[in-house]
Amino acid sequence: MTDHYYSVRMRSSRQQRHISGAERLVPPDRVVETGRELLRRAMNHSRGVSEQVHLSIDLVPAGQIREICLPPLETFMVADWRQGRQAAVESLVAAGVPETVAADALARLAAGPGPAGSSLRGAMLIDVADGRRLDNDSARGVRVSRMDISPGALARLRRRLGPLGLDNDHVREALVLAAKVLSAPGLVAELCWSDDPDYTAGYVAAPSFGYRRFPHLKNVGDERGGRVFFVRGDTPVAELVSYLERQPVLVTRIAECAA
Numbered sequence: 093m094t095d096h097y098y099s100v101r102m103r104s105s106r107q108q109r110h111i112s113g114a115e116r117l118v119p120p121d122r123v124v125e126t127g128r129e130l131l132r133r134a135m136n137h138s139r140g141v142s143e144q145v146h147l148s149i150d151l152v153p154a155g156q157i158r159e160i161c162l163p164p165l166e167t168f169m170v171a172d173w174r175q176g177r178q179a180a181v182e183s184l185v186a187a188g189v190p191e192t193v194a195a196d197a198l199a200r201l202a203a204g205p206g207p208a209g210s211s212l213r214g215a216m217l218i219d220v221a222d223g224r225r226l227d228n229d230s231a232r233g234v235r236v237s238r239m240d241i242s243p244g245a246l247a248r249l250r251r252r253l254g255p256l257g258l259d260n261d262h263v264r265e266a267l268v269l270a271a272k273v274l275s276a277p278g279l280v281a282e283l284c285w286s287d288d289p290d291y292t293a294g295y296v297a298a299p300s301f302g303y304r305r306f307p308h309l310k311n312v313g314d315e316r317g318g319r320v321f322f323v324r325g326d327t328p329v330a331e332l333v334s335y336l337e338r339q340p341v342l343v344t345r346i347a348e349c350a351a
């Protein structure tokens with residue numbers, strides 16, 4: 093065990109448009125290989141050529157890291173994106189989001205939540221009470237950061253995802269991100285689908301049912317996607333954003349998370 097870790101983060105863009113982003117939380121002896129792996133992703137992405145690539149590396153004292161649990165995963169079979177979006181709305185309603193607020197959020201992702209139908213680097217923060225957007229930085233959104241999964245939990249997760257045909261970066265990273273989001277104060281549900289044109293799946297995550305994925309939430313070729321975090325109106329927004337952006341978390345346990 094080491095007494096400090098490093099947060100290694102990559103984001104890449106072209107003409108201010110988001111291309112790729114990924115991050116890890118690793119001990120010192122894994123920083124160099126992790127940087128290489130993230131740079132390789134920026135240089136080879138389905139959203140196209142990166143013009144600018146940022147790699148940030150910050151020390152994180154081990155004592156600051158909170159250990160969290162990965163939510164259980166289920167796949168909800170749908171024939172196409174229309175069925176998928178209908179099922180996503182129903183899942184959000186089951187999680188406690190009013191139907192009009194849920195449907196409006198899906199429409200915003202479908203239109204491309206960023207300026208001129210582009211994607212955001214981060215997520216929209218939406219008040220479940222009235223559908224109002226709570227994050228003020230509308231061109232960026234809230235970027236969840238400083239999270240990863242421990243090597244032991246990763247090995248267990250891969251053994252579980254492999255037979256399902258789901259052992260890929262999209263699923264593993266989305267699960268870890270959703271785990272951090274669900275561990276945040278005031279969070280009611282998360283909605284996500286990828287902005288990668290070759291990846292049509294997405295999910296709704298909620299404390300009550302975990303991570304429910306839908307194989308189709310958009311058509312192949314569509315570069316519009318994003319994330320929405322639905323929060324209770326009485327949540328202190330500054331604290332929530334600070335937790336999501338800055339609190340280091342490591343997934344050390346998977347599924348069967350007692351509340």
Ligand code: WAQ
Nearest residue numbers: 211212213214215235236266286287293294305318319
């Ligand atoms: N924090 C907040 N929002 C983010 C972050 C982050 N760290 N990373 C990405 N986003 C937002 C941003 O708006 C992206 O445009 C959008 O999410 C999609 O990101 O079970 O691959 O990395 O099969 O393209 C989900 C389904 C895949 C996986 C999600 O998202 C499965 C995916 P992407």
Ligand code: MG
Nearest residue numbers: 112113114265
């Ligand atoms: Mg990503």
Ligand code: MG
Nearest residue numbers: 261262286288
């Ligand atoms: Mg991705």
Ligand code: MG
Nearest residue numbers: 111286287288
């Ligand atoms: Mg993407």
